[in-house]
Amino acid sequence: MHRSIATVSLSGTLRQKLEAIAAAGFDGFELFENDFIQFNGSAATLGAIARDLGLSVDLYQPFRDFEAMPELQFRRSLERAERKFDLMQAMGARLMLCCSNTSPMAVDDPARAAAQLHALAERAAQRGLRVGFEALAWGRCTSRYGQAWDIVRRADHPNLGLILDSFHTLSLKDDPAGIADIPGDKIFFLQMADAPLMAMDVLQWARHHRSFPGQGDFDVVTFLEKTLQAGYTGPLSLEIFNDVFRETPNRRTAVDAMRSLLYLESQVRERLDDAAPRAVTLFSPPPLPDLSGISFIEFAVDEAAAASLGALLQQLGFRRVGQHRSKAVVLYRQGDVHLIVNAQPDSFARERFDAHGASVCALGLRTDDPEAAAERAVAMRSQPHHSPVGPGEVRVPAIVAPGGNLVHFVASALGRDGLYAADFVLDDDGPGASDAGLQAIDHVALGLDIDQLDTWVLFSRAVLGLEPGESLELADPFGLIRSRGVANADRSVRLVLNVSLSQRTRTARTLRRSGGGAVHHIALRCDDIFESVAHLRANGVAFVPISGNYHDDLATRIDLDGGLIERMRAAGVLFDRSPAGDYLHIYTESFENGLFFEVVQRVDDYDAYGAINAPARMASQAQS
Ligand SMILES: O=C(O)c1ccc(O)c(O)c1
Numbered sequence: 001m002h003r004s005i006a007t008v009s010l011s012g013t014l015r016q017k018l019e020a021i022a023a024a025g026f027d028g029f030e031l032f033e034n035d036f037i038q039f040n041g042s043a044a045t046l047g048a049i050a051r052d053l054g055l056s057v058d059l060y061q062p063f064r065d066f067e068a069m070p071e072l073q074f075r076r077s078l079e080r081a082e083r084k085f086d087l088m089q090a091m092g093a094r095l096m097l098c099c100s101n102t103s104p105m106a107v108d109d110p111a112r113a114a115a116q117l118h119a120l121a122e123r124a125a126q127r128g129l130r131v132g133f134e135a136l137a138w139g140r141c142t143s144r145y146g147q148a149w150d151i152v153r154r155a156d157h158p159n160l161g162l163i164l165d166s167f168h169t170l171s172l173k174d175d176p177a178g179i180a181d182i183p184g185d186k187i188f189f190l191q192m193a194d195a196p197l198m199a200m201d202v203l204q205w206a207r208h209h210r211s212f213p214g215q216g217d218f219d220v221v222t223f224l225e226k227t228l229q230a231g232y233t234g235p236l237s238l239e240i241f242n243d244v245f246r247e248t249p250n251r252r253t254a255v256d257a258m259r260s261l262l263y264l265e266s267q268v269r270e271r272l273d274d275a276a277p278r279a280v281t282l283f284s285p286p287p288l289p290d291l292s293g294i295s296f297i298e299f300a301v302d303e304a305a306a307a308s309l310g311a312l313l314q315q316l317g318f319r320r321v322g323q324h325r326s327k328a329v330v331l332y333r334q335g336d337v338h339l340i341v342n343a344q345p346d347s348f349a350r351e352r353f354d355a356h357g358a359s360v361c362a363l364g365l366r367t368d369d370p371e372a373a374a375e376r377a378v379a380m381r382s383q384p385h386h387s388p389v390g391p392g393e394v395r396v397p398a399i400v401a402p403g404g405n406l407v408h409f410v411a412s413a414l415g416r417d418g419l420y421a422a423d424f425v426l427d428d429d430g431p432g433a434s435d436a437g438l439q440a441i442d443h444v445a446l447g448l449d450i451d452q453l454d455t456w457v458l459f460s461r462a463v464l465g466l467e468p469g470e471s472l473e474l475a476d477p478f479g480l481i482r483s484r485g486v487a488n489a490d491r492s493v494r495l496v497l498n499v500s501l502s503q504r505t506r507t508a509r510t511l512r513r514s515g516g517g518a519v520h521h522i523a524l525r526c527d528d529i530f531e532s533v534a535h536l537r538a539n540g541v542a543f544v545p546i547s548g549n550y551h552d553d554l555a556t557r558i559d560l561d562g563g564l565i566e567r568m569r570a571a572g573v574l575f576d577r578s579p580a581g582d583y584l585h586i587y588t589e590s591f592e593n594g595l596f597f598e599v600v601q602r603v604d605d606y607d608a609y610g611a612i613n614a615p616a617r618m619a620s621q622a623q624s
């Protein structure tokens, strides 16, 4: 499909926006009028810049408050339109977006609206231009695509068509099914936007909280599917008003934008696969990886941090089971948890250490077909990362995740030792006395900058096949944290994406100190948390203390055995219950750079992360 994006979706000056749009591989753009009004150049200059960048000016927008007006205003607006048509011709734009009238002067008279739009289309036709009519969700008389189509049909002018915008339809919970019955050649343009579900005024929602397809909660896949079923063959465009995108570096936003369109196309393609041949070609990447677990977590350290992290890991019950044959890299193991501590100078890990301090620099994800997983990621606009592979070493395809850490895809067929046997001298004599019964990596929690959350949600879905859960807001004593889990279908890979909305929370301070998005804690799963905690305390692990008031309150909220509450109180364990099951958990004090561990026990099918208890942790950390 011809891929396009509205200039309002990106930060920067108009020229910078267009450069970012071109660099991300778009075919064209929608020119948002304000961007042109503020542009220090003529329409012809803009047209030349677009041509030089290989971009078409697909749409000039918006033209406001036109239809269904009293005669005097209508005549004036026709003159206003002529001036815009002059600009469009000078810059090479062929289509103007006219959005439904929001003026109090508009009259609820579809026949008048149709007649006036007919007149506008006739003026446009004289110059070889076209006009598309879009229903704004807050339009005074026309708010739904069905109403807009009725007016376009009545106007019956070849140069007048309909413009669809998924936001307006889906925000009003209007049914997109009827789109499939509109003649495809009367749909002149398609704007796609997603958004999180929010109970707020629709205009505020539309102007501040739209997001790229795949980042929000709307069924954008069905919307595009219906539009293609109508026979639409025009541009697939993004029109995203978003407060965060206005400040995010535009190159990053443009890559997310392209990824969102590719992902959307691929989802619709999967749905339509058996249907009749289509007039448009939809992007078809390798399939999503079938992930089956987090195979390892790698830390970037220097020699000093390697020693202190190593000591902490041993307290946590890990054994040092491998030394790399040629590098300053050590492997730690407990249960099925593998932690790699990388202190190799002149390595990717050392670059990350130099930039961020002791931190997680890579995740290994287990999958049947690592090459296909990496190809999928690259098709979805992730950067591949090629590490040097020594003789006899296993090649592990890797990609760069948002924020710069690596994701490695590890073949499931390698088994427990296969990956390490080639590179490490292994010396595993089985669980020792310090083993704390930690079995698996339950989840990895990331602390992200505000402008990385949507990026991570889309990356998780489009590249890794992890679907987001509920978005929650957690109270730190110094501000709110927004938290959202993403997980694969069998829950063997879970990440938690945390963003601080305040600059003063511990999460925000840790982020600033470490200079960017990073892993902020690692949750390890056990079968008996009381036994594990007793073991860990005996090993010398320090846990975040939890107020006795917490356990007093717990007894009032949840009908629990008194003995269990006392065990939790004594151990410092937190508790959450959902209809599916229970969650018991505890947090360690932090290591360098704010990084800490969580020990968790899931009972039955509990499917979340104990977010209700995060405020107790954050308050306790603030008091220590
Ligand atoms: O918010 C607006 O005014 C506006 C303008 C043009 C559009 O295409 C749109 O969806 C919204």
Ligand SMILES: [Mg+2]
Residues within 6 Å of the ligand: 134, 165, 191, 239
């Ligand atoms: Mg729109």
